[in-house]
Amino acid sequence: MYLLDNLTAVTMDAERRILRDAAIAIDGPEIVAVDESSAVKKRFPGTEIVDATGMTAIPGLIDTHAHADQSLLRGLGDGMHWIPFIDDVVEPYLAKRDPAIGVLANTLSMIEMLRSGTTCFVSPNVDPRDDYALLADAIGKLGIRAVLGRYTMPDARPDSVSKARNAAKSASRIMRDWHGSADGLVSMWFGLHVPRRAGDTDHPHFYEAVANEAAALGVGITYHFCSEIEDADYIVEHYGMRPAEWSRDNHALGDNVLLINGCQMTDPEIGILADSGTHLAHSPVANMKMATGILPLTRVLATNVNVSLGTDGALNNNSYDMFAEMKTAVLLQNAINRSASAMTAATALEMATINGAKAIGRRDQLGSIELGKQADIVLLDMRQAFTAPVHDVLSNIVFAANRSTVDTVIIAGRKVVERGVVTGVDEASVIDEAKTRADELRKLIIER
Ligand SMILES: [Zn+2]
Known part of the structure; x- marks a missing residue:
């Protein structure tokens, strides 16, 4: 004591x-x-x-949208539209890296986060091929809290109730193995893939099965939602409804769901999020850098949707710096609303702390300095x-x-x-190794 x-x-x-x-x-x-x-x-x-x-x-600051495996690519995604960014940088990286590289990238990111005052992060789309034992070990050594949104998507075969249940159950077995590991620092979530563009799978039974498994396990679901002009348009053209309506119809909203971005949301969609108790992670720096769009944050907050902050990560931010995120969130809202008081410092700090704790279902344990x-x-x-x-x-x-x-x-x-x-690792040696591996990766992915 x-x-x-x-x-x-x-x-x-x-x-x-x-x-x-x-x-x-x-x-x-x-x-x-x-x-x-x-x-x-x-x-x-x-x-x-x-x-x-x-x-x-x-x-402690809570970063609710942090692709913690991307730090070795810092600076390689600048000036890119999100589709070639995913196809030409992120996907080749995931295909070429081995699990040890994934852990090294996570370790570098986690050191940066700790040095930046971040005590807990949500990593969406954690690669199922990662070595979870090595990753949990790195998390335990550093002592940071990690919510790992394990990438979850249906396979290419046609959807059916029994197949969907089996797939969701086999995912949840792995989740159960690692949920609460590293002395409780690791939480496992579903990092759901939902359709964003032509060719993406679309299995309603699967989404329902995932929602049921998440409820049974008491864990959350996170996914990128209504982020870009193209993915919002795709849902409208393909399904004849707005993205929030699609999510509602596919069991993908609720108080254990953390949506990412939502930049293209209409006012009725904000209402759907509010009615379902769904949480939203806002990443103003990455949204501005990628020209994704601007979340109408003041209107979202006015409907009592819980909004937290996230950095997105080293590729489209290019840092895991929640101080920059807090400041930018205020500046952006003041600028677009043409009001110096559209958003306050107090609101930004709430989003980075207590709102983040609510977003991950841990408002009783995290997010404020209080007895117990x-x-x-x-x-x-x-x-x-x-x-x-x-x-x-x-x-x-x-x-x-x-x-x-x-x-x-x-x-x-x-x-x-x-x-x-x-205190948990030798920072200098991690940086040295990261430089060496990052050079190799750049040659493999970019200079091929
Ligand atoms: Zn993201």
Whole structure:
């Protein structure tokens, strides 16, 4: 047990309390007190004290759309439309890489995330060919929380109820093997493939079987939804309905479903998401870089759809930096709404923390600094030229701070970054190996 003492705590609790001269008591993986420093010290006399003078504590950031296996390709997808981007970069990479490369790419991404204050991420479309034992081992060493959306698509044969059930059941057996592994850091989800363009499979029985298996396992489903002009148009032309209607008719909405992007959504579709309790991951940096479209975020938030933030990843962001995501989310909404108050710093921080926890079904455990919650805490050192003075701490976190402000990261009570240094692996040797393997991959994929 230990106390983090002499800090400012941005709790993100229901009252959004900001406590100055505060302390946080951590026992094992849990927060057992957050209050004024003197009160906490009186309650837990003789406990080890970690002096955090000058630090601002925020809940760990939750990146709800992070393709964590793409870091070795950073910079190779610039200036590309999404279809050649998938066909000429992502697919050849997946075809050419072996499972060890996949784990190396994930490790590099996870180091970047930890150094950026991210304590939990959702990786959609995790390759079923990956070595899940190696991956869980890497996650455990680094100590980060990972929601792995295992890529799930029907096979090419015609759809039938029995085949769909068997396919979903065999997927869920693998999910069950790894769900909760690495001391509970790993969660397994279905990374569903839904039709996006001509030639994509379309098996309604399969989607229903996946929805049933996810409910039985108590896990979530995530997929890219209504992202691009072309994939939204494809659904309209092929099925005669909007993407949210297609998802509703195919058992692919609900409070255990996290949709990605939704840039092309119409107002009635936003209503369908709200009625079904479906969550949405917003990735403004990647959406702008890829010219995907602009999510009408202020209208989505006004309907009470839960919206979280995600970076997308090294190919179309080109980083896993949630500070940049928070700031960009605000700037984009203010710009398109022609209002300097269309969106606030407070809303951006909510999306990156408590809304992310809701989006992954863990609002009772993650997303805020509160009694009984998991101790996932980031200490920001705001005593720097670019973050001083602090008149408004939320403003400084979202608009002035960046990931170099991250000093210490704690996940489930364990210090996984201390004074800017990742504790679980040797960062320099991972970077060295990543450079070597990335050179080989570039020659194989791009310069072939
Ligand atoms: Zn994505």
